[in-house]
Amino acid sequence: MERNDLAALLYTENHEVPYYECDVTNRMTPAMILNTIILISEHQNIELGLGIDFLDKFNLGWVVVQYEIDIERMPVMNETIAISTQATSYNRFFAFREFWIKDSNGETLVHVKSTWVTMDRTARKMVSIPEAVILPYQSEAVKRMPRLKRPTNINESDDLIKKPYQVRYYDIDGNGHVNNAHYLEWLTDVLPMDFLTTHEPKQISLRFENEVQYGHMIESQVTKPVESEGSMVTHHQIVVEDTISATATIEWRSRVE
Amino acid sequence: MERNDLAALLYTENHEVPYYECDVTNRMTPAMILNTIILISEHQNIELGLGIDFLDKFNLGWVVVQYEIDIERMPVMNETIAISTQATSYNRFFAFREFWIKDSNGETLVHVKSTWVTMDRTARKMVSIPEAVILPYQSEAVKRMPRLKRPTNINESDDLIKKPYQVRYYDIDGNGHVNNAHYLEWLTDVLPMDFLTTHEPKQISLRFENEVQYGHMIESQVTKPVESEGSMVTHHQIVVEDTISATATIEWRSRVE
Numbered sequence: 322m323e324r325n326d327l328a329a330l331l332y333t334e335n336h337e338v339p340y341y342e343c344d345v346t347n348r349m350t351p352a353m354i355l356n357t358i359i360l361i362s363e364h365q366n367i368e369l370g371l372g373i374d375f376l377d378k379f380n381l382g383w384v385v386v387q388y389e390i391d392i393e394r395m396p397v398m399n400e401t402i403a404i405s406t407q408a409t410s411y412n413r414f415f416a417f418r419e420f421w422i423k424d425s426n427g428e429t430l431v432h433v434k435s436t437w438v439t440m441d442r443t444a445r446k447m448v449s450i451p452e453a454v455i456l457p458y459q460s461e462a463v464k465r466m467p468r469l470k471r472p473t474n475i476n477e478s479d480d481l482i483k484k485p486y487q488v489r490y491y492d493i494d495g496n497g498h499v500n501n502a503h504y505l506e507w508l509t510d511v512l513p514m515d516f517l518t519t520h521e522p523k524q525i526s527l528r529f530e531n532e533v534q535y536g537h538m539i540e541s542q543v544t545k546p547v548e549s550e551g552s553m554v555t556h557h558q559i560v561v562e563d564t565i566s567a568t569a570t571i572e573w574r575s576r577v578e
Numbered sequence: 579m580e581r582n583d584l585a586a587l588l589y590t591e592n593h594e595v596p597y598y599e600c601d602v603t604n605r606m607t608p609a610m611i612l613n614t615i616i617l618i619s620e621h622q623n624i625e626l627g628l629g630i631d632f633l634d635k636f637n638l639g640w641v642v643v644q645y646e647i648d649i650e651r652m653p654v655m656n657e658t659i660a661i662s663t664q665a666t667s668y669n670r671f672f673a674f675r676e677f678w679i680k681d682s683n684g685e686t687l688v689h690v691k692s693t694w695v696t697m698d699r700t701a702r703k704m705v706s707i708p709e710a711v712i713l714p715y716q717s718e719a720v721k722r723m724p725r726l727k728r729p730t731n732i733n734e735s736d737d738l739i740k741k742p743y744q745v746r747y748y749d750i751d752g753n754g755h756v757n758n759a760h761y762l763e764w765l766t767d768v769l770p771m772d773f774l775t776t777h778e779p780k781q782i783s784l785r786f787e788n789e790v791q792y793g794h795m796i797e798s799q800v801t802k803p804v805e806s807e808g809s810m811v812t813h814h815q816i817v818v819e820d821t822i823s824a825t826a827t828i829e830w831r832s833r834v835e
Contacts, residue, residue, distance in 0.1 A: 490767045
């Protein structure tokens with residue numbers, strides 16, 4: 322366990338990207354970025370004695386509220402990447418965790434900022450973060466949390482592309498909830514294939530509002546891509562009937578072969 | 579590269595099963611079994627100089643026709659498994675490849691038998707297997723291929739459970755085709771959740787008939803589980819309009835916690 326410039330403990334692991342974590346262009350999918358960073362943070366939790374067994378004693382679970390993902394370049398098939406994480410800072414109700422994905426030259430490919438809360442498992446309600454579950458990370462106690470970029474809301478007048486998706490059995494993880502990475506799959510899959518093969522995300526702001534459940538038919542809605550300050554931008558939402566489950570804004574760059 | 583009791587070269591790699599390759603019961607999903615064994619066979623191909631670049635020279639691709647998967651126990655979350663493969667035997671048109679997944683005590687958890695053909699990429703037609711792409715595996719040349727158990731066809735009179743699935747952008751792999759593992763996802767996802775959480779596959783016979791395409795709406799159809807010789811058995815098919823894309827028969831055992 323090494324120490325970063327900042328106070329919080331930094332945890333790093335290598336990951337070799339298999340073909341089945343990649344899309345048709347052999348680049349890692351945005352959903353697999355989320356899956357692998359969460360895997361590495363779980364490994365840090367276990368190393369510090371803060372794994373699921375420990376949280377069970379408090380009847381608590383960590384729940385992510387928001388991600389801001391900056392992408393310099395997507396990892397590619399068979400590439401070995403180094404994934405690092407630290408629980409940077411926290412206040413009474415929120416914890417701020419960062420992740421970095423670097424290539425073999427130490428260049429940062431992806432930087433993820435995320436905001437987390439602790440949820441009482443029985444009441445399914447947010448509770449203040451007990452010191453016992455946060456202090457071992459050596460996070461910095463702060464008054465104000467770093468502000469992540471919020472997704473832009475979709476307006477009723479926007480011209481939308483929509484597609485229905487069935488929430489599947491295999492979308493449910495070991496906690497009995499839909500794995501968050503699937504939201505990112507639904508959010509992006511709705512875009513036309515010729516757009517997805519010629520663009521890659523530059524920045525993703527993703528916010529979770531309400532949980533979807535097994536068996537739900539969700540609808541993924543996206544504004545038609547428009548140019549803004551030299552990038553293409555799309556605004557997204559996942560809805561179940563009239564309830565918004567997640568929102569996102571994605572800035573895209575043209576893909577270079 | 580070690581040698582097996584049989585003639586063909588055996589290739590082995592370890593794999594640690596991350597949470598996102600598991601289902602709600604923290605067992606590896608059938609689809610991820612296929613993804614990981616194919617990864618390991620790709621690594622053997624590369625080690626022997628028989629990777630995609632080499633096949634490109636012949637304008638050929640390997641295509642799997644049928645799997646027979648015998649499961650003693652599914653690998654579980656965080657378990658380190660050893661995955662082995664060998665290209666056991668071949669004749670003019672077919673190659674027979676086996677895979678073994680073993681636990682840390684060397685016990686076999688999963689044994690997969692599979693039949694492959696070489697396909698001309700332009701004509702999308704099966705061609706006889708060139709010696710150059712098969713000899714380096716030291717496979718045994720045989721007259722008769724081992725017979726894999728064929729799935730039982732569904733009858734029109736069968737009482738079926740059906741569910742539609744959209745073929746998604748992320749279902750397409752780097753070759754531009756739907757990754758075969760997704761068929762297994764559609765085939766099993768259609769079953770009720772309370773069946774899937776209380777049973778695990780004991781044997782899966784899976785046969786590919788016709789390729790599905792991006793944008794297709796496929797229907798997964800399954801007979802209601804019935805008991806046969808002490809096991810539950812289900813018969814499956816994936817259809818696109820009137821065309822059968824894949825068939826499967828799955829024998830299930832009750833899950834022991």
